[in-house]
Amino acid sequence: MPALNTASMPDLVFAILFFFMVTTTMRSETLMVKMKLPTASEVQKLEKKSLVTYINIGPPMEARLGTGTQMQLNDRFAQVSEIQDYIAQEKASMNEADQPLMTVSIKADEETRMQYITDVKQALRQAYALKISYSARQGGN
Amino acid sequence: MARTNRKVPALNASSMADISFLLLTFFLLVSNMDVDSGLARRLPPPPQTEEQTTVDVQRRNLLVVLVNAQNETMAQNQQGSEWYSSTEELRGSGGKTPLKDKVKEFVLNVSNSAELPELTEEDFGAPIGTVPVTSQHVISIQNDATTSYKTYIAVQNEVVRAYNELREEGARKYFNTSYEELTDEQQKQINDLYPQRISEAEPKNYGGK
Numbered sequence: 072m073p074a075l076n077t078a079s080m081p082d083l084v085f086a087i088l089f090f091f092m093v094t095t096t097m098r099s100e101t102l103m104v105k106m107k108l109p110t111a112s113e114v115q116k117l118e119k120k121s122l123v124t125y126i127n128i129g130p131p132m133e134a135r136l137g138t139g140t141q142m143q144l145n146d147r148f149a150q151v152s153e154i155q156d157y158i159a160q161e162k163a164s165m166n167e168a169d170q171p172l173m174t175v176s177i178k179a180d181e182e183t184r185m186q187y188i189t190d191v192k193q194a195l196r197q198a199y200a201l202k203i204s205y206s207a208r209q210g211g212n
Numbered sequence: 213m214a215r216t217n218r219k220v221p222a223l224n225a226s227s228m229a230d231i232s233f234l235l236l237t238f239f240l241l242v243s244n245m246d247v248d249s250g251l252a253r254r255l256p257p258p259p260q261t262e263e264q265t266t267v268d269v270q271r272r273n274l275l276v277v278l279v280n281a282q283n284e285t286m287a288q289n290q291q292g293s294e295w296y297s298s299t300e301e302l303r304g305s306g307g308k309t310p311l312k313d314k315v316k317e318f319v320l321n322v323s324n325s326a327e328l329p330e331l332t333e334e335d336f337g338a339p340i341g342t343v344p345v346t347s348q349h350v351i352s353i354q355n356d357a358t359t360s361y362k363t364y365i366a367v368q369n370e371v372v373r374a375y376n377e378l379r380e381e382g383a384r385k386y387f388n389t390s391y392e393e394l395t396d397e398q399q400k401q402i403n404d405l406y407p408q409r410i411s412e413a414e415p416k417n418y419g420g421k
Contacts, residue, residue, distance in 0.1 A: 081225065084232040088239065095243035109362045111369040113376055114249040123248065176248055181362035185279075185355045188364070192412070196258045204250035207365055 103143045104129035106180035110210025117204055122172050124161045124200070126154070128187065129180035140180075140187050151190045158198040178206040251368055255412065273329040273348045275318045277311070277371065281356045283363040287314050290327035299366040311367070315374035319406065321346050336405055340386050345405060352411045371410060378406045 106129035117123050127143040141148050144157045162170050175195055179188060195203060275289045285296040294314060296302050304310035321328035329346035336343065351371060355364055376391075382402045383391040391402065 077229070081228040081232055084229060084236055088232055088236045091236065091239035091243055095239055109365040111251055111365055111372075113251065113369050113372040115252050117248045117250065120248075125248075174252075176250060178248075179361050181360065181365070183361040184357065185359040185361060185364055186357035188361055189355070189357070192255060196255050199257070201255045201257060202252070203255060204248075204252045205365055205368065206248055206250040207369075209249060 101146065102127060103132055103146075103148065104141055104180070105132055106178060107182075108178060108206055108208045109181040111205075111207035112210060114207050114209050115204075117174060117176060119172075122165075122169055122174055123204075124158070124173060124175050125178055126175060126191065127178050128183055128191070140183055142187075142191070151187075151194050154191065154194040155198040158195065158200045162200075172202070173200060174202045174204055175200045176204045176206050251365065251372060253368075253410070253412065269350050270330070270348070272327055273346070273350055275315065275349070275351045277351060277353045277367060279353070279355045279359045279363055279367055281358040283360055285311070285363070285367055287311055289318060291325070299363060302366060302370050311370040312374035312377065315351065315371055316378055318351070319346055319349055319374070319378060336401055340401060340405060343405070347407075350409050350411050368410075372408070375406060375408050379403065382406060 104127050106127065128140060130138045131141050131148070142151065143149070144153065149157065158175070162173060165173060177188065177191065192203070195201070272290045275287060278286045278288070280286070283298075285302060287294045287296070294309060294311075296308060296311065300306070301308045302311045304313075318328060321331055324331055324344075329349035331344035332347055333342050333344050334347060335341070353364075353367060353371070379402050380391045382405055383389060383394055383398075386402075387394055387398055391399065394402065
C-alpha cells in the first residue's frame with residue numbers, strides 16, 4: 072500500500088489557521104466586575120460588534136474594593152455621571168453613518184438593584200443613546 | 213570546483229504541520245465566536261423641558277406591570293389584577309394565569325371587551341387586510357428602587373415572549389408559515405400588526421431603602 076502523501080497537510084492547516092487569525096477578536100478590555108447575567112428565553116443576537124458599546128455593572132472582582140455595585144466603562148471604574156461623556160466619546164469614534172445605529176449593551180449582574188440600572192438608563196436617555204439591550208444569557212424555561 | 217554541482221539538501225518540513233497545528237489550537241481556544249445577546253429595548257428621548265411630558269392614556273388601554281422591592285409582580289388593568297409572588301408563578305406555576313397569557317389577552321382583546329384596549333380598524337396591506345387592532349395599548353413596566361435586575365429581566369422576558377408568540381400566531385394565520393421564514397417585508401407587516409408598545413416608566417420609590 073502506498074504511503075499517504077501528507078505534504079499538503081501544512082498548507083491546509085495554515086489555511087484554517089489564517090481563517091481563525093482573521094476572525095478572532097481578542098478581548099480588548101479585561102473585566103473588572105463580576106457578573107452573572109440573568110437568563111432570558113427571548114434574547115436577540117446583537118449583530119455588528121462595531122456598533123455595540125458595553126456597560127458592565129456588578130460587584131468588583133477585587134475583594135478589597137468591597138461588594139458594592141460598580142460600573143466599568145472601558146478599562147476603569149466610573150460613576151453614572153460619566154456615562155454621557157463616555158457615550159459621546161464612543162459615538163465620535165464611530166462612522167457618521169453608523170452613529171444612529173449605536174446600541175448600548177447593558178451587561179449587569181442579576182443581583183444588581185434596579186435603582187442603579189434606572190440611573191444608568193436615565194443617563195443614557197440624556198446622552199441620546201436610546202437603543203439599548205439588556206444583555207442576558209439564552210436560558211431554557 | 214567541487215561545490216558547484218552539490219545539491220541543496222531538502223529542508224525537512226515534516227514538523228511544519230505540528231507547529232501550525234499548535235498555532236491553530238491556540239487561536240481556536242482564544243477566539244470567541246459567541247455574540248452578545250439580549251433583550252432589545254428603545255428608551256424614550258429625554259424630556260425637552262423641565263416638566264415631564266405626560267401622555268394621557270385611557271385607563272382601558274393600559275396594563276401596568278409592577279415589580280416591587282420583594283420581587284413580587286402585579287399585573288393590573290381594568291379587568292382586575294393578578295398577583296405573582298415569584299418568577300415561577302409568572303410562567304404559570306401554582307395555578308396562576310401566566311403573565312404572557314394576560315398580555316396576549318390584553319393586546320388582542322378578542323371579545324371586544326370594554327375593559328380591554330379599544331379596537332380600531334386598520335389596513336395592513338395584503339394578505340392581512342383591514343383588521344381591528346388595539347393600536348393604542350400600552351404595557352407599562354414599573355419597578356421599585358430595590359427590585360432585583362433578575363426579576364425585572366424575567367418580567368421583560370415574559371412580556372416579549374407574549375409578543376413573540378402573537379407574531380408567530382399572526383405569521384401562521386396570514387402567511388401559513390413560521391415568523392422566522394417570512395421575508396423582511398412580511399415580518400414588518402406582522403410587526404406593525406402587533407407593535408411592541410412597552411413603556412419603561414420613570415422610576416418610583418415607594419419600597420423604601
